[in-house]
Amino acid sequence: MQFELSRVEKIYISSEENKVFGAKDVSLNIHEGDFLALVGPSGSGKTTILNLIAGLILPSSGSLKHGGKDITSMTLEERTKHRLDYMGFVFQDYQLLPILTAWENIEFPLQLKGFSKNEIKERVNWALAQVGLEKMGHRFPKQLSGGQQQRVSIARAIAGRPQLILADEPTANLDSKTAQEIIELFLKLNKEFKLTFIFSTHDQRLIDQVRTVLYVKDGQISESRNHHV
Amino acid sequence: MKSFAYLLKFSYRNLFRVPKRTLIMILSLSFGCGFIIWDLNFANSGSKEIMKDFLTQYAGVYHVTHPDYYDAKNKKQFNSYKTMTDEDLERKDLIPKSTRRAVAPVFISGEKKTLGVLMTGLEVEKERKLSTLYKAIRAGKFLEPEGQREIILGKKFAQRIEANVGDEVAVVGQAMDGSVANDLYRVVGLLDFGGGDLEESLAFTQLHSAQEFLSLPPERFHQRVSFDVESDDLPKLKSLGVTRWFDLIPEIGFSVQFIDNITWFACIIIVMVVSLGLSNTLMITFFEREQEFNSLNIIGAQTKWITISLMIEVFIMGTVAIGLGVLMGYLAVKYFYYHPINIELFTGGKPIIMGGMTIVPLVKIYALPQYFWQVPLMIYFFLSLTMIYPLIRVIRRSKNAI
Numbered sequence: 001m002q003f004e005l006s007r008v009e010k011i012y013i014s015s016e017e018n019k020v021f022g023a024k025d026v027s028l029n030i031h032e033g034d035f036l037a038l039v040g041p042s043g044s045g046k047t048t049i050l051n052l053i054a055g056l057i058l059p060s061s062g063s064l065k066h067g068g069k070d071i072t073s074m075t076l077e078e079r080t081k082h083r084l085d086y087m088g089f090v091f092q093d094y095q096l097l098p099i100l101t102a103w104e105n106i107e108f109p110l111q112l113k114g115f116s117k118n119e120i121k122e123r124v125n126w127a128l129a130q131v132g133l134e135k136m137g138h139r140f141p142k143q144l145s146g147g148q149q150q151r152v153s154i155a156r157a158i159a160g161r162p163q164l165i166l167a168d169e170p171t172a173n174l175d176s177k178t179a180q181e182i183i184e185l186f187l188k189l190n191k192e193f194k195l196t197f198i199f200s201t202h203d204q205r206l207i208d209q210v211r212t213v214l215y216v217k218d219g220q221i222s223e224s225r226n227h228h229v
Numbered sequence: 230m231k232s233f234a235y236l237l238k239f240s241y242r243n244l245f246r247v248p249k250r251t252l253i254m255i256l257s258l259s260f261g262c263g264f265i266i267w268d269l270n271f272a273n274s275g276s277k278e279i280m281k282d283f284l285t286q287y288a289g290v291y292h293v294t295h296p297d298y299y300d301a302k303n304k305k306q307f308n309s310y311k312t313m314t315d316e317d318l319e320r321k322d323l324i325p326k327s328t329r330r331a332v333a334p335v336f337i338s339g340e341k342k343t344l345g346v347l348m349t350g351l352e353v354e355k356e357r358k359l360s361t362l363y364k365a366i367r368a369g370k371f372l373e374p375e376g377q378r379e380i381i382l383g384k385k386f387a388q389r390i391e392a393n394v395g396d397e398v399a400v401v402g403q404a405m406d407g408s409v410a411n412d413l414y415r416v417v418g419l420l421d422f423g424g425g426d427l428e429e430s431l432a433f434t435q436l437h438s439a440q441e442f443l444s445l446p447p448e449r450f451h452q453r454v455s456f457d458v459e460s461d462d463l464p465k466l467k468s469l470g471v472t473r474w475f476d477l478i479p480e481i482g483f484s485v486q487f488i489d490n491i492t493w494f495a496c497i498i499i500v501m502v503v504s505l506g507l508s509n510t511l512m513i514t515f516f517e518r519e520q521e522f523n524s525l526n527i528i529g530a531q532t533k534w535i536t537i538s539l540m541i542e543v544f545i546m547g548t549v550a551i552g553l554g555v556l557m558g559y560l561a562v563k564y565f566y567y568h569p570i571n572i573e574l575f576t577g578g579k580p581i582i583m584g585g586m587t588i589v590p591l592v593k594i595y596a597l598p599q600y601f602w603q604v605p606l607m608i609y610f611f612l613s614l615t616m617i618y619p620l621i622r623v624i625r626r627s628k629n630a631i
Contacts, residue, residue: 047631056527056630077531084529091631095524099242111235112529156528168631 003030003053003164008062010048010219022048023059024219030164030198035190037199037207040216046200049216050166053198054087055079084112088157090167094149096141102152103128103137106159113160127155131185147178151185158189164196171203183209236534240541247514254510255550258608261503262554265496266604267561267594272492274594275572276485279581280474281458282588283481286361286422287431288474289454291463293324296470298451299477312405312449313469323464326457328355329450331439333410335402337382337432339390346386348400348432350439350450359456362420362433369394369418378438380414383428384421392416404444412442423580423587497607504611511619515539519626526629536620547612551605559601565594 010022023045030036030053038046051057052064055071056079064071066086074082083089088109096105106124115123128134131151141149150170157165167186171179183206189195199206207213208227215223244251284290292299295311312331318324331350336343353374357363363371372379380400382392392398396416404410414434422428440447463471475482515522522535569591572581581588 051630054527054631077533080526080529080531083527089524089528089631091524095521097521097525099246109529111232112534114232166631 002032002065002067004028004063004065005049005052006063006065008052008059008064010052010057011060021045021219022057023052026052026062026219026221028214028221030196032163032196033190033194034196034198034212035187035210036197036212036214037201037210038214038216039201039207044216045219046216047168048219050168050198050200053164054083054089054166056083084109084160086163088160088162088165090150090153090157090165090170092169092172094141094146094153094173096149096152096156098141101138101140102133102144102148102155105141105152106137106156109156109160123159123161124155127159130158130189131155145178146174147181150174150178150182154182154185154189158193158195161193162195164198167197167199167201169201169203170199171201171206176205179203180205236538236541237545240538241545243538243542244546250510250514251546254507255546255553257503258507258547258550258612259553259557261499262551262604262608263557263561265499266555266558266600267565268496269492269600269604270558270562270597271565271570271592271594272489273597273600275592276488277595278592279572279588280481280485282361284458284474285359285456286365287427288478289327289360289456290458290460290474291455292472292477293318293327293453293455293464293466294451294470294472296468298470299472312445312451313453314448314450315453316448317469318453319466319468323466324453324455325460326359327453327455328352328359329436330452330454331436331443331445331450332452333402333439333443335400335410335432335442337380337386337390337392337414338399338401339387339392339396342390343399343401344386344390346382346430346432348380348402348434348439348442350434350436350442352436365420365422366418367421369416371418372433372435373417374435376417376435376438378412378414379417379434381418381420381433382416383431384419385428386430386432387416387419389429394419400442402442404442406444408444410442410444414438423582496604500608500611504615507612508615508618511543511615512622515619515623519623522623522626523629527631532624536624539620539623540616543612543616544609547609551608554608555601555605558604559596562594562596565592566596569593
């Protein structure tokens with residue numbers, strides 16, 4: 001598994017004269033087990049890079065590949081299927097479906113993938129166990145705390161055993177104690193299951209714990225720093 | 230199949246997202262559906278009841294005559310003197326609840342005036358059983374079955390020729406052999422249909438008196454009039470003409486059709502108004518969930534899947550509402566079957582006069598099966614239209630990224 005961004009640019013055109021670079025000359029290789037963070041001020045282009053990796057937006061130039069497959073040549077439907085098959089997502093505001101219980105929220109992408117009933121049961125229970133919410137599966141999101149909701153969101157992301165998990169500001173809405181617990185959960189999942197994580201974050205605690213920090217400025221990766229965690 | 234079952238479950242659960250709003254949408258749709266079913270049944274039953282009442286007063290449901298009696302080229306020319314006998318009928322039981330009549334355009338002279346009128350000879354006993362003509366007698370009495378040369382006049386006609394109950398009037402016309410027919414008749418009763426024109430143009434006598442006047446043998450007559458109001462079927466007769474009431478008095482038939490059509494039209498307008506409201510609510514509902522649709526798309530749900538789930542959601546809601554509406558409509562129809570509506574409520578207490586006759590205003594509502602599937606189909610159709618714009622908004626939503 002390798003996600004490969006090569007000289008990727010994303011230009012937002014508001015007029016002929018006014019071009020804004022969402023991403024500029026971004027080259028990046030993501031390997032199995034990576035645990036990296038995109039760091040930078042608001043509007044620096046972190047989220048644009050996440051969107052490009054996810055295939056949610058297409059680059060204006062450059063190539064974007066996964067396992068040798070060119071994501072840019074895929075149709076919108078193929079890219080959605082590609083995300084379903086290979087990626088998991090964790091959002092700042094959790095984005096759980098309020099009409100489904102925690103168990104059913106985790107079940108949702110597995111249903112889309114067409115897993116059997118037994119496999120879904122096994123995977124959802126496994127994911128709930130990993131995030132420490134085995135007994136909370138029957139609860140609706142509004143019956144859970146922010147930290148618990150984020151755990152469910154993580155469980156939903158990992159239940160399909162994706163090759164890559166993209167997390168956009170995953171600790172931004174949490175108090176410091178809960179944020180620390182969530183970071184530890186990410187670390188545990190990365191270590192135990194070699195799950196690959198890419199974070200977009202401002203959170204110094206998370207930045208301190210990732211192995212690779214990519215500083216983004218004006219759409220460019222200006223600096224890369226490796227930590228030994 | 231498994232994924233469709235999940236779609237169904239997902240869509241069903243979404244209905245409980247804002248339960249009060251869903252409930253209001255269901256109730257507005259079901260009330261609309263129930264009301265339309267009731268209204269159409271009411272209009273149709275009302276027309277039928279009124280027509281039944283009107284036809285049993287005098288006109289009858291259909292006339293069996295000599296094939297040339299109502300000349301196709303000139304239907305208004307009432308008496309072309311073509312008579313028939315019961316021998317001409319292939320089977321008499323083909324024309325249930327019927328009575329014979331002989332008609333003659335005549336002049337009737339009173340004390341001071343002579344005026345033209347259509348005199349009809351009736352089988353008195355049968356007429357009493359089948360029609361309600363005898364109920365329109367306001368002065369004097371109805372004809373005696375065995376009486377001779379008795380005549381009943383319309384009240385207005387009697388006033389114009391200054392004749393009264395007990396008076397003798399002279400009747401002049403043309404007999405079937407072409408000779409002048411004239412005789413003296415005694416006025417036994419005056420008819421009052423409630424102020425309509427018929428009181429000026431009709432007179433009635435016994436069938437045998439009319440036959441004698443017209444020099445007709447006892448077996449010959451002009452019309453066999455059926456009062457079988459419960460059946461819409463017409464007998465198929467080879468050698469005789471069968472004319473429906475609709476063709477005899479088309480202006481009334483078209484009025485009834487117009488009422489039915491305008492009721493449908495009003496119902497469609499109601500559904501359109503409800504649909505517009507529903508469309509707006511759906512827009513709000515979908516708009517509120519735009520971010521959620523975006524997240525679903527990010528985690529792998531195709532836009533098509535989201536769109537189908539929304540359509541199913543609306544159809545589940547529609548089906549529940551329509552089911553409830555059909556039940557409400559049925560119960561309302563049944564209630565007003567046992568508690569007939571006085572349609573004078575809609576006329577400000579004024580009597581309803583149709584074709585020159587006053588109509589008894591109590592309407593029993595009958596459940597007509599076709600409305601119980603036509604109305605749901607119409608609502609499903611409009612519901613589908615209702616969804617189009619909100620769904621286009623969902624498909625073309627602006628944001629599609631983290």
